[in-house]
Amino acid sequence: MDVSFQITNDLAELNTLQAHLEDLQSVWLLPPKTVAEINLVLEEIIANIIAHGDCAKQHPITITLEREGQELTMTVADEGPSFDPTICATPDVTLPLQDRKSGGLGLHLVRTFCQCCSYTRKNDMNILTLKRIIPKECR
Amino acid sequence: MEVSISKMRHATIFSLKGRLDSNTAPQFEKQLHDFLRAPSSHLIFDFDNLEYISSAGLRVILNTAKAYTAGPYHFSACAMQEHVQEVFEISGFDSFITIHRTVDESLSALDQA
Numbered sequence: 001m002d003v004s005f006q007i008t009n010d011l012a013e014l015n016t017l018q019a020h021l022e023d024l025q026s027v028w029l030l031p032p033k034t035v036a037e038i039n040l041v042l043e044e045i046i047a048n049i050i051a052h053g054d055c056a057k058q059h060p061i062t063i064t065l066e067r068e069g070q071e072l073t074m075t076v077a078d079e080g081p082s083f084d085p086t087i088c089a090t091p092d093v094t095l096p097l098q099d100r101k102s103g104g105l106g107l108h109l110v111r112t113f114c115q116c117c118s119y120t121r122k123n124d125m126n127i128l129t130l131k132r133i134i135p136k137e138c139r
Numbered sequence: 140m141e142v143s144i145s146k147m148r149h150a151t152i153f154s155l156k157g158r159l160d161s162n163t164a165p166q167f168e169k170q171l172h173d174f175l176r177a178p179s180s181h182l183i184f185d186f187d188n189l190e191y192i193s194s195a196g197l198r199v200i201l202n203t204a205k206a207y208t209a210g211p212y213h214f215s216a217c218a219m220q221e222h223v224q225e226v227f228e229i230s231g232f233d234s235f236i237t238i239h240r241t242v243d244e245s246l247s248a249l250d251q252a
Contacts, residue, residue, distance in 0.1 A: 011161050011162050012162065014160060014161060014162050015162070018158075032222075033221055033222050033225075036190070036191050036222040037222070037225075039191065040191070040193050040226070043160055043161060043193045044193060044194055047161045047193075047194075047195065093229070093230055093231030094231055094234070095231075096234075096235065097201075097204055097205060097208060097235035098205075098208065100201060100231075100235075102194070102197065102198035102201050102202075105194040105197055105198070105230055106193065106194035106195075108229070108230065109193075109194060109226065109229060109230070112229045
């Protein structure tokens, strides 16, 4: 079963995302930790889209989750300004506290939790595809 | 997210319940404002009931750790669930934030500091 849903560029929509993932958790029998990681990946991407877009102009963000065996493919498509998160620099997470900055941490987490991350701009839309392996179902 | 603030010995304890994400982090930051502007006691974040954290939450925690570096008070965190602990480790936050298993352990560590 694949899932696709649409939200708008509003942080309050993260609650909608959470509700969809909770439904998926019971259908795909995912461990809570895996669901939290998938939620985190999608939140970081959506928050970036909202931060880089025009918040005064409402536009849809379409999220699709497809599962094939143990591989999960997540696609996030939006009509905001062109933005490729895959080329952003990642922070050095080994720096001492005084040198640490919070920027870029979200994408660092996304890259850690996903095995593959690719971006295309097509028909005036940003399309980001993320893949990750999910653990075998726990009963 | 629900935040309850209590005082125990020389420490202020923030107990977080729910989700610290892009939606809830700004409110949490406001609640912390006075504690970070001029720390007047040790600070402990009790994560026992925190189910989820994202980079928006990490940003607030980084600012908290920075506010306490000057001393003389200490900041520590405790009772992390698996997801929260993992996010801390991936972000390297466990290298500069002391993490204990329980509130009691955090309090004992402060007594010995």
